[in-house]
Amino acid sequence: MSTFENKVVFVTGAASGIGHATAAYFMARGAQVFATDLNTQGLTQAVSQWHEQGLPCVAYTLDVSDPSACENAMSTCLEQFGRLDVLCNVAGIGQLTDFASLSIEDWERVLRVNASSVFYLCKFAMPHLLAVQGNIVNVASTAGVVGLPYNAGYCASKGAVVQFSKALAVEYADRHVRVNVVCPGAVATPLAKQLQPPPNANMSLYQRMYPLVQPVATPNEIAHTIGYLASDDARFVTGTVQIIDGGQTAI
Ligand SMILES: NC(=O)c1ccc[n+]([C@@H]2O[C@H](COP(=O)([O-])OP(=O)(O)OC[C@H]3O[C@@H](n4cnc5c(N)ncnc54)[C@H](O)[C@@H]3O)[C@@H](O)[C@H]2O)c1
Numbered sequence: 001m002s003t004f005e006n007k008v009v010f011v012t013g014a015a016s017g018i019g020h021a022t023a024a025y026f027m028a029r030g031a032q033v034f035a036t037d038l039n040t041q042g043l044t045q046a047v048s049q050w051h052e053q054g055l056p057c058v059a060y061t062l063d064v065s066d067p068s069a070c071e072n073a074m075s076t077c078l079e080q081f082g083r084l085d086v087l088c089n090v091a092g093i094g095q096l097t098d099f100a101s102l103s104i105e106d107w108e109r110v111l112r113v114n115a116s117s118v119f120y121l122c123k124f125a126m127p128h129l130l131a132v133q134g135n136i137v138n139v140a141s142t143a144g145v146v147g148l149p150y151n152a153g154y155c156a157s158k159g160a161v162v163q164f165s166k167a168l169a170v171e172y173a174d175r176h177v178r179v180n181v182v183c184p185g186a187v188a189t190p191l192a193k194q195l196q197p198p199p200n201a202n203m204s205l206y207q208r209m210y211p212l213v214q215p216v217a218t219p220n221e222i223a224h225t226i227g228y229l230a231s232d233d234a235r236f237v238t239g240t241v242q243i244i245d246g247g248q249t250a251i
Contacts, residue, residue, distance in 0.1 A: 004031035008081040009230070010074070010125065011035055012064050012117070013091030015042030017189030018139060018226075021219035022088050025227045027055040034077040036062040037091065064091050064117035065109070074124035084128040086230045089118045089138045089161075094191055096150040098198045107153045114157035115164070122168060126177065135178035135238075137226045138165045142185045142245045149205040150198050158183075162241055169239030178238035180229040185209075185245025186216035211246030 009026045013019030014035035023033045027050060035050075037043040040061045047059035058080050062073045077084060092114045095106065118138050129135065143151050144158030162181050169179040186192060186209070197206050211217075225244055228234055243249060 004029045004085075004231070007031045007085040008077070008083050009033050009086040009088060010077050010084055010121070011088045011090060012062065012121065013037055013139075014059075015039045015046050017191060018184070018187060018219045018222045019088075019090035020046055021223035022090055022226050023057065024050070024055075025220070025223040026086070026230075027057060029227070031056075031086075032081055033057040034060060034073075034081065036060045036064075036073055038063050064089075064121065065112040067116075067120045070117065070120040071124050074121065074128070078128060083132055084125055085132055085134040087121060087125040087129065087134070087136045088226060088230070089121055089136070090226075091117065092139065092141075092157075092191070094151075094154050094195060096195050096198055096201075097153070098150055098201070099152050101198065102153055107156075110153040110157045111160070114154070115160040118161050118164060122164075122179075126172075129177045130172075130175055133176040135180070135230055135234075136165070136168070137229045138179070138181045139222075139226070140165075140181050140183045140241075142183050142243060142249050144181070144183055145241065145243065146208075146249050148209055150201060166239050166241070173238055178229075178234070180234070180237060180240045180242065182222060182225055182229065183241055183243045183245070184217060184222050185211050185243070185248040187219060187222055188216050189219055192216070209248070211248045212251070213246030217244060217246065 015037035140158040140161040144162040
């Protein structure tokens with residue numbers, strides 16, 4: 001089993017779902033985790049449970065759509081732990097809307113939270129990752145590789161994460177900072193539970209979002225892939241777009 005002893009991992013979206021499972025995965029393998037989320041209450045609850053189990057982490061409230069907040073968070077992580085080995089950009093939002101109802105405000109928000117945030121944190125993390133030959137794992141979605149109905153804003157944001165990550169992987173390969181992307185399909189999390197098709201949705205198109213394998217993925221299953229990509233076992237893996245979707249995009 002890969003070990004993350006003496007490694008420091010920065011995780012966004014750590015209060016819930018995939019981010020929560022990812023933070024727990026790294027701590028269980030010896031990492032110290034800088035656990036961030038916009039939801040202070042959810043984060044405090046998660047971190048106090050981890051502290052009760054003796055797991056080493058620091059909680060930090062962060063709105064990833066705010067660039068100066070991202071810069072401050074990165075500085076605090078470095079002050080606390082003195083190094084950064086892995087950045088996991090997991091936080092995200094989703095909403096199903098038909099294109100005609102997608103407002104300019106919703107478009108800008110989903111791009112800021114899901115895509116610009118990844119740019120901000122990678123930018124502020126990169127000098128520290130270069131110092132230790134660390135790596136980045138970004139969470140996009142199958143919506144970043146295929147067109148999904150009622151998801152124009154979300155698809156645009158996740159497509160941006162996929163292409164941004166590949167560009168960064170290429171630019172930093174010779175300096176040994178790896179950058180990989182995970183693209184989950186359906187995962188049982190609060191985000192997925194609140195998604196409803198818009199009124200008058202074409203349900204035959206909507207089925208494009210269903211996996212062939214049931215039941216849908218657990219957050220832990222996604223965290224395991226994130227953990228592999230972040231580990232030394234994946235030394236030769238960079239610029240990869242790892243789809244985990246129960247066959248959703250295979251047909
Ligand atoms: N659940 C799925 O089916 C699924 C599928 C594909 C991709 N994803 C992606 O996985 C990631 C995690 O989603 P999840 O399903 O675990 O959802 P979730 O809602 O359980 O967790 C998302 C977390 O992100 C946090 N967050 C939201 N906006 C934020 C902001 N501005 N700043 C900081 N934190 C913020 C939330 O508070 C929450 O704790 C997202 O990027 C999502 O797009 C999820």
